[in-house]
Amino acid sequence: MKGLPVLSLLLWMCAVYFVGIYLFVGGFLLVRLEVNRTSTCGDVLQPGEEPVDFCRVQPRFRRAVLLIIDALKIDFAWFDPNNTAPRPYENKLPVLEETVSSRPSHSRLYPFRADPPTTTMQRIKGFTTGSLPTFVDVGNNFASSAILEDNLIHQFGQVGKRVVFMGDDTWENLFPKKFHRSLPFPSFNVKDLHTVDNGILQHLYTTMVGDDWDVLVAHFLGVDHCGHRFGPDHPAMADKLTQMDGVIRSVIDRLQNDTLLVVMGDHGMTDTGDHGGESQKETDAAIFLYSPSPLFPGPPSQSEPDVVPQTDLVPTLALLLGVPIPYSSVGQVLLPLFPPHGQTEGAVGRLSQLEALWINAKQVNRFLETYSGMAKDIPPESLSQLKRQFSRLSSEYLSSVREGRSPSPQLAASLQAYLTSVRDTCRATWARFNPLKMAVGLAILAFACLTCFILSELSLVLIRENAPGPKAPVVAALAAGACAAACQLLAQGYVEAAWCLAAAALSSELLFLWRAHRRGTAPADKNGAKAPKCTTWLSPCRLLIPPLLVPLLRCASLLSDSYVIAEGRAVTFLVFSLALYIPIHLNWDGLLLPPSHDPLKAAGFLPPPASSPSTVRKESSILLACLALLVGSLYLSLSFHACREEQGSCQPSPFLSPLSRLQDSQLKNLHYVLSVFSLGSWTYLLRRCLRHYGNLNSSGGTAFTAHWILPLLSVCLALHWAVSATPEDSFRNLAELISLAQLALPRAAFCLLGLGLFLIWLDPLTVFVKTRGAASARASSLPPPSYRASTGISPQAELHHLIPQIYQRMRRSMDDGELSGGGEVDSSPAVKAYGLGTIYSAPLLLFCGLLGIGLLLLHPEGMALSFLLLLLEMGALLHIHASSTNLSSLHGTYSGGFNVPWTPVVLWSLAATQFFHATGHLPTFPSIQWGAAFVGFPDGHTGTLLPASLVTLNTFASHILFAVGCPLLLFWPLVCEVRGSRGARACGEEGEDAVMEMRLRENPQQFSSALLQLSTRYLFILGAQVFASVCAAAILRRHLMVWKVFAPKLMFEASGFLVSSVSLLIGVTLVLRVDVAVGRWFKRLVPDASR
Amino acid sequence: MWDHEIRAMASTHAIIAASVFMATVIPAALVPGFSVYGTHLLWLYSVSGAVTAVSVAVFWLLGITPPTKKHTVGFKLSRLFRSCLYFFLSCLFFHTVVVLYGAPLIESALETFSLAVLLTSLTTLRCLCVLGPNVQAWIRVFSRHGAMSVWDTCLQITVACTVVGAWVGAFPIPLDWDRPWQVWPVSCSLGAMIGFLTGLVAAPAWIHYHRKHLTYKCK
């Protein structure tokens, strides 16, 4: 068979998918590193003879009230007295305008521009840390949402200010245990406009009047929820804004002289009431500053900013309240709030504009230095320019302070310019979607799916035609990539790898599609048989068959947050539906039952039955039994699901918690026994299957693995579970031993696993050959099927499956190959070979089984049951596929070739997703099972590669197992073939033999094309799911749930695809490896036999 | 060719559809507080009862049911008993399938069983009426060459429509719209009912338009 074209086509396909995902994710998910340092009150010093720091200075305001009105758009805050017919959201907050005009030195109203992503959580992070939070802030708190970066709340706590919080409970998750007092209210239900607001109003005024607070944060959600529910242009919005107007009025009435009031929105909203994106309607919120004591030097002047960036709030509030600016803030102080230089006399703790700017610039520069030491995502040239700018300004300022002269007026402006350019640099790096990259990524993925589909339909042609394979597309890709690089070099001076990759992927795809199109439309004169094959692959009625409708539904479900939340059950539903479709469809085609001899039925309508009714009945009952098994394991697998926080009344599976956490010892024992039982069954079933087909008789590495390594591995695992489940305090004298075992057992298991996999790879053949004396072979008849049952199974099974007559096959294979003369063959001795019929599937099966136990090691003990269900479901699927193939071939409707139809492939890929959920995983970051990283490494790691790969293996265990086992779908119908069904058609008089997988060797071309088709079909379904979740993320950028549901789903889907495709490649490569080994074996056998 | 039969079928279907309509309207007039969502189970029972009664009556009057070989009272009684048994078994079967599809096992068992009763009265009952209590004939009918009369084809279409309707009816359940018809099993039974009504309309129409291509082996 031609391994190379298959493998290279698959590699090319995977690479194209990867490039598409890489581009989209690069444009969509912005990543930033978190700096885990905090400012302290001692480290921000004012220059001068006697350094002044924050610890001693008297702040300008003792207290502050932060009223956050979620989604308070700037349009809501303006007041236009000339507007006689205001819309529901206009002119509803007159208090702001009234205050600004009546007390101009006490108050200001500015537009307040947020940075995307304009979602509430990111915004709260933004205006407390002063940074530009992206979707993925890579820090060491990946598992929880608490903010570990330096922030205002932390700084308030450091200097002993009591922060009282009430409102949106997101704050409570972001700042756990940081508040002096906190009254969180549930924010999840968007339809509920009043719970949060009324909850705040119950406590707000009483708290304000009291004296046990210094900073009061109240986060109202009603306006935002009203926007999501009704949109801004709705009477409900008018009511809500009027209520807020009243709230602001009452708060202003209760303010004292030493208190600062900040009323602000965290983001705006679109005309439909959504937010999350970067349009100006979403980013422009309002900020209103007020204090009963004069806050501004004078009425609004020309130099005031038109728009206040959201990052500027943090340094301003910090300096006004006398706390250090948080370490990673990149904002600049709001200058109008500080008096110009030289007017600060008398006021205690009042910083002048220049002083404030200097402190600010110093802090920003320090952050920039730290960050650039950690990450390389800020362009180095702009970084060095910023550094130069700062050192120049700093020396100028310091010298002027030292000499006591007043600094030049330009200094303030240059400091401001410096701060602005820092913020712009950071924003360009962190806070901007790249729509072009997203669009190109989408296009590449869409074309990749199309290419994959066409590849699967044309696989036979591609293999048969001696086509150059992916050579031309690869050449085109290289050329286009080089071109793109050259163009970039000429135009920009540097090369961005993403665009070269994009050009390469797109051009190779388009070239392939164009060639496929030309081949499809080419006149049939070249090869008549080819033309109809190519013209039919895209007709709509062929695409709307149920096996393709189900993946379509699955992809459509990824576009709805409800279905993503309920994904586990939805996928189970789809798998169940498609599984039920199989017998119904078979029955519809009249294949399920033996052709009846009902007198009512006309005898002449069907072709004469190709097989006995009893065989058909047996196959049907196998099919139905396996269906029952499948349905049973599907149903049971539902009880291993974990719960998302969005699912209200959901109880996570009790099997998910590790045994050591169980208190009840009886329950613990029960769980342990169940897990060990499942593990034992897993091992037993695998060995049983291999033995049944005679693969255990051989003496190679694979058989050794099955004989020794597999049981040893399970024993290791069971012991490990026992050790890790022992309570810490019992067996005190054995503590050392236990800790040693905790270290050694998993590591031993890892080693055994590695050894086993390596042995399988090294020597994948599981054939046991007996060469007979020449004398008996000279007898004209075939050697009688007589051999010893070495493993104690029923002789009948042996008769079925050990293949004595395989000699004939081998002879034929040799005839096709190098041997020429027939006489020589006749004189060769008879050879008996055990396990030749499952020569391809046995190593693959064992590989999967070992891998499964290895992956189980990384899971909680209770998941053993789920893994057993996975194995059973795999087996049931394989048998269902095999018996439906058998049934159709028994009825003579078999189409030839080894092609795997869509239904089993779809089921296989959906089962991977289903067991992703049934092994306790969820597509959310908090649900990642971090414990996997510590299996065998209880003391933690030094690097990050090993724990990351362990966690990846744990998370995508089912994806890996199903992808590696995918080629089994091709082999199983051959393994389970019924004697005389396919054989009768394919090989004439020799049809009585059960030839099983040797058939693949006889038709290497069909074998490779079927393997290619199977893998591309699997890749297509996986790729379509990735494409759907990419579409969901791109289309629903503004959706309320984008950062909570869709973006994590995209990440999981993309990584799942990555892992699956790599595993699929491993599986296919293993098959090719076996094929090479079989070829060698045959070659070796020939001289042996003829000697 | 089968104009007469198609007309008979259309009028039968009209009667059944009317019975569904009446079963919805009459309780609304008689029972205070009756609504399809609010007192869903009541609606369900009234509709299933009406469809059962009307189908049995109409099919018996039309004489579609296959003729029995024996005419003894005992045989007829045993046939009736077998029919009832099959009806009940089919309810259990549908209940099991619906539970396997993901319906709650214990909490709303009554609702699930009611849905099973509805599905049975829409599908199995028709099989009973047309084919008699003969499971093998049922299985035979649902194959490509299995239909042996216009009524068999009609049975295929209505049953498929009902089952697909119930299946599609499960789709809106996970959505977070908080509508009254998303409550289990309202959407499924509504879907089944809509599918059934569609089938009632579609079957005569389809047969009418395909009458040239329809060939039956017997009859």
Ligand SMILES: [Zn+2]
């Ligand atoms: Zn918000």
Ligand SMILES: [Zn+2]
């Ligand atoms: Zn919102």
